[in-house]
Amino acid sequence: MVPLITPYDEHGRVSEKSTASLIEYVHADVSALMPVLSSGEGWRLTDQQWSDMVAFTVAHSHGLPVIAGVQAADTPSVLHRARTAEALGADMVAATTPFGAGVGQDEMVAHYRALRGGTRLPIVVYNEEPVSRNRASLVTLLRICGLPGIAAVKESSGVPELTRALAAAGTGVPVLQGWEDKVASTPGVDGLVGPLANLEPGMCNALLADPGEPLQRIVDAVCELFGLFRDDWYLRVKRELARRGVIEDECAPPGGQEDGS
Structure with a gap:
């Protein structure tokens, strides 16, 4: 699945032309489109x-499912954007926990329970730390997976032991690896959601089909080449897409809040 970057025009507006061109570039090799996640600068x-x-x-x-990312500071703000995504025709939402290092594990469960009660859209749980400043434990993820309407977990903790344990737990909820460099160390995951899919979706599919160390080393080298493990990875993806002629050179900063990663 591709976490789409967000292309801007010279005025800081989202470019529909470049968005359409990017989707045209990747659609044949991906199973879902995930705009406005971290790679799409959703938090800002x-x-x-x-x-x-x-x-x-x-x-x-192109008929692919659209899973709208929602990264906001508190549950009411997440609910607002989830309902907006529903009105705009999205098929699912992918939501982080509320922001803050002090958010407890019980609060995380209550957050996703509230989301399920506030929108008809299925929920993809986005477990990460750079933006939210917290992450769910295995026990918490298992509790959340027991809620109705949880469609998947985008497991971006970066901790292979946690990802493997969740994938092996038999919850019936698909587990999606959120880091390209962790695929070989997390056998049993059901998919991959990483920024490389904006550039090389076929390579991502090949790694999922054969998640061994030889191909993992190649993917890691390609990610390093494009700077995908750096703090400004989304800008680097856009610059490479612009170099390839997929999008126009539209890397103006957005008008929202500052980088939270």
Whole structure:
């Protein structure tokens, strides 16, 4: 699955032309489109930028499911964007926990329970730390997977032991690896959601089909080449896409909040 970057024009608006071109570039090799996640700078977009990117992705989806990312500081804010995604025609939402190092594990469960009660869309649990400043434990993830309407877990903790244990738990909820360099060390995952899919979706599919060390080393080297493990990975993906002529050179900074990663 591809966590789409968000292309801007010279005025800081989301470019529908470049969004459509990017989807055209990757759609044949991916199973879902995931706009406005971390690679799409979802945590720092204005409401207008966020809504435009979701709407443009739905409009040019080639029939693929659209899973809208929601990264916001608190449960009411996440619910607001989840309902907006529903109104815009998204098929699912992928949501982090509320922001803050002090968010407890019970609060995380209550957060996802509230999301399920507040939107009809299935929920992809996005377990990460750089943006939210916290992450769910294995026990918490198992509790969340027991809630109705949980469609998948994007497991971006970066801890292979946690990912393997969740994949082996038999919850019936698909586990998606969120780091390209962790695929070989997490056998049993059901998919991959990483920024490399914006550039080389076929390579990501090959790694999933044959998650061994030889191909993992190649993927790691390609990620290093493009700077995908750096803090500004999303800008680096956009620059490479612009170099390839997939998007216009539209890397103007968004008008939202500052980088939270």
